[in-house]
Amino acid sequence: MKCSGCGYCENTIDCIFFPSEASHKLQFFTNSKIIKDGKYYYLNRCEHYVDGQCNMHDDRRPVLCIIYPVIIRNGVLTVDPNCPAHDTVTSEDIEWARKLIPLQGSSLNEIVEAAEVHNR
Numbered sequence: 775m776k777c778s779g780c781g782y783c784e785n786t787i788d789c790i791f792f793p794s795e796a797s798h799k800l801q802f803f804t805n806s807k808i809i810k811d812g813k814y815y816y817l818n819r820c821e822h823y824v825d826g827q828c829n830m831h832d833d834r835r836p837v838l839c840i841i842y843p844v845i846i847r848n849g850v851l852t853v854d855p856n857c858p859a860h861d862t863v864t865s866e867d868i869e870w871a872r873k874l875i876p877l878q879g880s881s882l883n884e885i886v887e888a889a890e891v892h893n894r
């Protein structure tokens with residue numbers, strides 16, 4: 775996909791650390807605003823958003839940051855239509871996200887559950 779750096783995702787979406795990744799990733803976000811809600815941690819204001827872009831380009835980021843604009847809706851991997859670059863996301867990008875989620879120690883079920891908690 776071709777991110778235009780518009781900032782929509784950073785300014786409007788709270789990212790979630792899943793229990794499976796919080797233990798080894800939160801240490802890289804000690805100056806960010808993190809809200810704990812049950813077993814989930816919400817990244818509300820990220821210290822790695824600098825000069826309109828993310829300065830962290832590796833898998834220390836939450837898995838939802840890594841795969842965006844691929845998102846989970848109703849248990850299915852899809853593309854966030856609000857991202858201006860959504861039409862540059864390919865089916866290969868979605869497949870890549872599907873394979874990356876378990877590699878990151880997370881699961882689709884975990885993401886679906888987190889989304890339900892987050893939207894309540």
Ligand code: SF4
Nearest residue numbers: 777778780781783857
């Ligand atoms: S909303 Fe899409 S185009 Fe805009 S910064 Fe996020 S990923 Fe890039």
Ligand code: SF4
Nearest residue numbers: 820822823828835839
């Ligand atoms: S880690 Fe990067 S992509 Fe994720 S919220 Fe922070 S600045 Fe945004």
